[in-house]
Amino acid sequence: xxxxxxxxxxxPLTPSGNLRxxxxxxxxxxxxxxxxxxxxxxxxxxxxxxxxxxxxxxxxFDFIFKGYPEGVGPMLLGTIVIALLATAIAMPIGVLVALYxxxxxxxxxxxxxKLILDLLNGLPSIILGLFAFVFIVEAQEKxxxxxxxxxxxxxxxxxxxRGSQExxxxxxxxxxxxxxxxxxxxxRTVLSVILxxxxxxxxxxxxxxxxxxxxxxxxxxxxxxxxxxKKFSVNPFEALPNIPTWIYKVSEEGNPNGYAEAWGMSLxxxxxxxxxxxxxRALLARSKxxxxx
Amino acid sequence: MSxxxxxxxxxxxxxxxxxxxKRADAFGDRGMFGICLLAALLAGGTIFLVGxxxxxxxxPAIDKFGFSFVYDTTWQPNFGRxxxxxxxxxxxxxxxxxxxxxxxxxxxxxxxxxxxAPKSIGAVIGPLVELLAAIPSVILGxxxxxxxxxxxQEHVEPFLADKLGFVPIFGDxxxxxxxVFTASLILTIMVIPIIASISRDLFRxxxxxxxxxxxxxxxxxxxxxxxxxxPTTSSxxxxxxxxxxxxxxxxxIAVSQVIGAGSEIKANLFAPGSTLAAQIAxxxxxxxxxxxxxxxxxxxxILLAIGLAANLLAGWIGRRFSYGGAVNx
Numbered sequence: 001x002x003x004x005x006x007x008x009x010x011x012p013l014t015p016s017g018n019l020r021x022x023x024x025x026x027x028x029x030x031x032x033x034x035x036x037x038x039x040x041x042x043x044x045x046x047x048x049x050x051x052x053x054x055x056x057x058x059x060x061f062d063f064i065f066k067g068y069p070e071g072v073g074p075m076l077l078g079t080i081v082i083a084l085l086a087t088a089i090a091m092p093i094g095v096l097v098a099l100y101x102x103x104x105x106x107x108x109x110x111x112x113x114k115l116i117l118d119l120l121n122g123l124p125s126i127i128l129g130l131f132a133f134v135f136i137v138e139a140q141e142k143x144x145x146x147x148x149x150x151x152x153x154x155x156x157x158x159x160x161x162r163g164s165q166e167x168x169x170x171x172x173x174x175x176x177x178x179x180x181x182x183x184x185x186x187x188r189t190v191l192s193v194i195l196x197x198x199x200x201x202x203x204x205x206x207x208x209x210x211x212x213x214x215x216x217x218x219x220x221x222x223x224x225x226x227x228x229x230k231k232f233s234v235n236p237f238e239a240l241p242n243i244p245t246w247i248y249k250v251s252e253e254g255n256p257n258g259y260a261e262a263w264g265m266s267l268x269x270x271x272x273x274x275x276x277x278x279x280x281r282a283l284l285a286r287s288k289x290x291x292x293x
Numbered sequence: 294m295s296x297x298x299x300x301x302x303x304x305x306x307x308x309x310x311x312x313x314x315k316r317a318d319a320f321g322d323r324g325m326f327g328i329c330l331l332a333a334l335l336a337g338g339t340i341f342l343v344g345x346x347x348x349x350x351x352x353p354a355i356d357k358f359g360f361s362f363v364y365d366t367t368w369q370p371n372f373g374r375x376x377x378x379x380x381x382x383x384x385x386x387x388x389x390x391x392x393x394x395x396x397x398x399x400x401x402x403x404x405x406x407x408x409x410a411p412k413s414i415g416a417v418i419g420p421l422v423e424l425l426a427a428i429p430s431v432i433l434g435x436x437x438x439x440x441x442x443x444x445x446q447e448h449v450e451p452f453l454a455d456k457l458g459f460v461p462i463f464g465d466x467x468x469x470x471x472x473v474f475t476a477s478l479i480l481t482i483m484v485i486p487i488i489a490s491i492s493r494d495l496f497r498x499x500x501x502x503x504x505x506x507x508x509x510x511x512x513x514x515x516x517x518x519x520x521x522x523x524p525t526t527s528s529x530x531x532x533x534x535x536x537x538x539x540x541x542x543x544x545x546i547a548v549s550q551v552i553g554a555g556s557e558i559k560a561n562l563f564a565p566g567s568t569l570a571a572q573i574a575x576x577x578x579x580x581x582x583x584x585x586x587x588x589x590x591x592x593x594x595i596l597l598a599i600g601l602a603a604n605l606l607a608g609w610i611g612r613r614f615s616y617g618g619a620v621n622x
Contacts, residue, residue, distance in 0.1 A: 022513050022515075022516065023513055025513070025515055026513035026514045026515035026516070029514075029515040029518070030409055030514060030515070032401060033401040033402070033404045033405040033408075033409055034405055034409060035401075036397075036398045036399075036401035036402050036405065037401075037402045037405045037406070037410070037418055037422070039398060040398065040399075040402055040422050040425060040485050040486075040489070041418065041421060041422070043425065043482050043485075044421060044422070044424060044425045044428075046436075046440075047428060047432070047433060047436050047482075048428075050436055050439075050440050051432065051436070092332075093332045093335060093336065094332075096328055096329050096331075096332030096333075097329075097332045097333050097336050099329050100329035100330060100332060100333045101333075103329065104326055104329055104330070105333070109333075112337075113333055113336070113337075115608065116336055116337045116340060117336065118604055118608055119340055119601060119604055119605075120336065120339065120340060122536070122539050122543075122600055122601070122603070122604035123340075123343065123543075123597070123600065124542070124543025124544070124545065124570055124596055124597075124600055125543070125545070126543065126545035126546075126570045126573050126574055126593070126596070127343065127347060127543070127593055127596060127597055127600070128343065129573075129574075129577075130346075130347055130350065130573065130577070130589075130590060130593045131342075131343045131346050131347060133577075134346050134347075134349070134350045134590075135342075135346050154339060154343070157336060157339070158336075161336070185318035185321060185322055186322050186325070187318070187321040187322045187324070187325035188318070188321065190325060191325075211427065212427070214429075215427075215428075215429025215430070215431065215432070216429070216430075217429065217430065217431040217546045218430075218545045218546050218570075218574055221546075221574060221577075221578060222577060222578065225578060244429060244431045247431050247432065247435055248431050248434075248546060248550070250435075251431075251434065251435045251438050251439075251550050252550070252575075254438075259439060262435060266432045266435060269429060269432065270428065270429070270432060273427055273428075273429065274424065274427060277424075277427050278420075278424075281420065
């Protein structure tokens with residue numbers, strides 16, 4: 001036996017004792033973090049795979065463009081109308097709020113508005129459904145697509161305002177200063193310099209907000225759920241057919257006969273939402289890069 | 294514009310034009326400020342209007358039941374008796390479950406994306422995790438109803454009841470698979486992308502010098518995380534978890550699809566239950582009496598109060614204790 005106090009020059013260069021334990025702990029936690037990412041991806045893949053595999057069978061030209069019971073055209077059209085109307089309400093207000101924050105409010109006002117937008121963003125969507133119900137449906141004594149649009153507009157507003165604000169802040173200060181140096185009034189600068197250079201980002205943030213609102217169900221079951229699934233309609237002052245409440249109804253009734261249709265509608269909805277939000281994300285990243293370079 | 298044209302202009306005329314323009318600019322500037330301010334006030338007013346309308350709708354129930362509504366556990370629409378105790382319990386259990394399971398997974402994903410994943414892989418996985426948040430809740434709930442619930446009922450719940458049955462929360466499985474357990478798992482899927490994307494941004498904001506310093510001193514990767522990354526971002530991570538909790542508390546649709554509409558407080562996670570938000574979605578469209586509607590509005594008031602409190606708390610923690618990275622989502 002050699003002297004235990006002297007290092008053994010022939011021993012292999014592998015950690016032992018405490019270091020070995022520490023490295024093992026590190027490796028285990030690295031593995032756990034990777035596993036967590038795999039779990040989340042697995043959930044995404046499982047849900048999407050189910051939607052695609054069960055929905056693809058019923059998708060056809062008739063399914064998308066014809067009225068119930070051959071197809072779900074009215075629901076698709078109604079969903080689009082409700083979402084577009086919501087955006088028509090939310091987009092101007094959202095962009096103006098963002099302009100107020102970047103152009104006019106001081107730091108204090110900006111903080112207050114950020115808080116308000118955060119609170120709006122945190123409102124549970126069912127609460128907005130209740131709001132649309134007492135504020136519009138009960139006042140008019142009938143369900144309308146408009147009531148649903150107002151609720152969705154409140155969901156979109158903070159998203160559009162926040163997104164636009166981020167893009168507006170990226171507009172190069174030189175542009176603004178050049179405009180000021182030419183003696184251009186502030187409002188002309190805003191309309192002819194700042195908004196045009198931020199337009200791409202504003203539009204894509206809006207599309208992201210629409211993608212988020214298009215799948216919202218909770219406000220719509222209170223605002224526009226008693227509709228005629230056979231009738232194509234673009235009139236927002238009557239109950240408009242829409243995809244989310246139909247899927248919800250099918251799942252509440254628990255009648256497996258309607259499931260195939262519901263999967264088909266889920267596929268249509270998921271397809272629209274994923275394509276628009278992925279496309280908008282790519283565009284947004286591009287316009288932000290363009291502004292900041 | 295040619296030189297002769299401007300020279301031919303009467304001296305007074307040029308001044309007039311610029312005077313007009315000045316006036317238009319003064320008007321335009323004020324108008325621009327005015328509409329921007331109006332939009333900001335409208336956004337602020339919306340919060341108050343929503344709050345007012347919800348409380349207003351709940352007035353009959355508030356008059357009748359007072360504060361005892363919050364802890365009373367009877368919910369019998371046919372007899373006009375309402376209490377939110379069972380719903381509050383269900384809300385607390387499902388949200389807590391979702392946060393306890395989803396929070397660590399989401400934080401681990403944030404760590405994976407910032408510290409472990411090669412850039413190219415992280416650039417793919419990051420957006421994919423966020424896509425999870427883009428799936429509409431009604432579709433997630435439908436998937437839970439048709440695919441997840443039967444699977445849990447056949448395979449997972451009997452296994453857990455068998456092996457861990459001595460713990461009361463793993464009781465006998467029900468026949469449908471619609472249970473508090475299923476609802477909690479669906480909520481877990483919904484909170485993961487929220488917490489993961491915020492914590493990833495937080496972890497990115499940790500100064501690399503600190504991490505490199507720790508690594509140079511011989512820390513393993515885990516020790517860098519444990520000693521540097523988590524302590525500098527802990528307040529932001531807690532704020533992110535509270536935001537996730539707020540999302541879980543308020544989710545109505547997906548929960549109402551898979552929770553099975555139970556009306557009793559049970560320790561058994563495999564029994565059906567209900568939550569504040571789910572109860573509104575389930576019963577409001579079919580509510581017949583004014584009192585029933587008012588009681589559901591009262592649930593909305595409680596939900597609104599908890600939701601606003603969670604948001605304010607998250608914002609306060611994020612500001613008060615944040616190191617570098619602000620909480621954004």
